[in-house]
Amino acid sequence: MKPARMLRVLGLAGLGSLAAFSATAQDAGYYYGGLSVGQSRARIDDERITAGLLGAGLRTTTMSLDESDTAFKLFGGYQFNRYLAVEGGYFDLGKFGFTSTTVPAGTLNGQIKLRGFNLDLVGTLPLSERFSVIGRVGAQVARASDSFSGTGAVQVLSPNPSKRATNYKVGLGLQYEVNPSFLVRAEAERYRIDDAVGNRGDINMYSVSLVFPFGRTPAPAPRAMPVSTYVAPAPMAEAPRPVPPPVAPRQSASFSADSLFAFDAATLRPEGRSALDGFMAQLGGLQFDTIGIEGHTDRLGGAAYNQRLSLRRAEAVKDYFVVQGRVAPEKLRVSGKGESAPVTRPEDCKGQTATPQLIACLQPDRRVVVEVNGLR
Known part of the structure; x- marks a missing residue:
């Protein structure tokens, strides 16, 4: 696989500066968990596959590509203040594949599955009381499980290679606070991936997330400070009179x-x-x-x-x-x-x-x- 068109992940360089504003955060720290579901997209390097088959004396006549799949994440984290959090989770980017038809007659089928764990630093930049921009940068450990099979003139020497590798990941998105106990995110993320046959590339994931804070405590409401009042004494009189109510x-x-x-x-x-x-x-x-x-x-x-x-x-x-x-x-x-x-x-x-x-x-x-x- 080779990189897809680069995401323009703006604002990630500001994660460090966001931490400087922690003293003005409105909420105390809290834990949260959530679920993301969306679509993953890859770019299969069909030119490299065609060249490899040609080197084996096989000419490619047609090739079909499967470059997208359903992806999901399960995650949890700790929000230190309004601007900075650390988040970890499990991700499954789905599977991608191809089928190539050759002359002499034969077919080559290939498939890769990608899943792993990540740890991110997440920065939040409030735009209004409820909307915020979020940016993330982190590390992820992904396992690539490949599967190859051939028919006719195509023979596969290593049908099930696999590899586990550590790489970076980045992301950018928007967050909306429905209420203090429920948030919604829309994000685009990029995962750098090593497959099991010597190639490196990028997988892009576009997702919607539901976030559930635990024990979140909003800033305390201010206390009203009544001014002490003075009550004038009742005037002295010869005949008893009702004492007027305090004023x-x-x-x-x-x-x-x-x-x-x-x-x-x-x-x-x-x-x-x-x-x-x-x-x-x-x-x-x-x-x-x-x-x-x-x-x-x-x-x-x-x-x-x-x-x-x-x-x-x-x-x-x-x-x-x-x-x-x-x-x-x-x-x-x-x-x-x-x-x-x-x-x-x-x-x-x-x-x-x-x-x-x-x-x-x-x-x-x-x-x-x-x-x-x-x-x-």
Whole structure:
């Protein structure tokens, strides 16, 4: 076999740099397992087969090729953080073959089966909250089992050669997170293979994978921090009067935008919805006049864009309260402050380029503040 048209496996060189971002990962490490099913494709070197037969005094008249088959993988791995995992598994690339008809009259039949084990380093580059690009590079040990038979003028001297060899493998694909316990991948992979008769070539596998994380723990939701309230004492009077109920003029909580939303997005994450549910549960049956919702961003990006993003995030929180039936729409007030009210100081977070270190330093500025007014 000889190499098929080369896959353009882009981004594999970035696997090492992805590891540098591990400090910003949102999930703790977890184990996972899965299954891949797809199609494998090879390129049989018909010119070499024809030349070999001609050297034996046999001229090839026709040749039929079987260059594709069903392939599958069983795999398991450990995801260290959002960007890096190690994965091992068993693969079966199927079988490929040919039939050659010769003059003097005869036929030569050949078939190869390929299966083995692999160990890969898998890098993940998030594109959005659910979509990611994945790239892999690793080593695999494959066993090639050949089978040859001849009829008529064709005689086979070694009918069942086999060989086990270690080679590289690479791959590129997309991953979609259906939920924290179920992911779907679509991948193209290349396996470097040694057959058992002195040839080297590539097998390409195109597959769909189902991935099942075990015990995956999402990032904890932020806790609402109510402001302590002051209750004025009842006024002294000659005649006893009913003591008025305690008055809490306002209560507020600040939520990290990184927990409520994906980076540079305004769609609530599941853990963000849980945090908002917890805050509303603290209010219980208390009555109030209005709830103010303020969105804030860091200074990265343009001021006009940050203003719009902060307002969209505040409106997303408002819409969630309304859809859940927690608050009447007329009691909600939203505003976007953009980057105008940072929590951090310029001397603490220096620079203007969005490096991972600066993004992490400016995290307190990306927030949504919810303030309840007129509690009673």
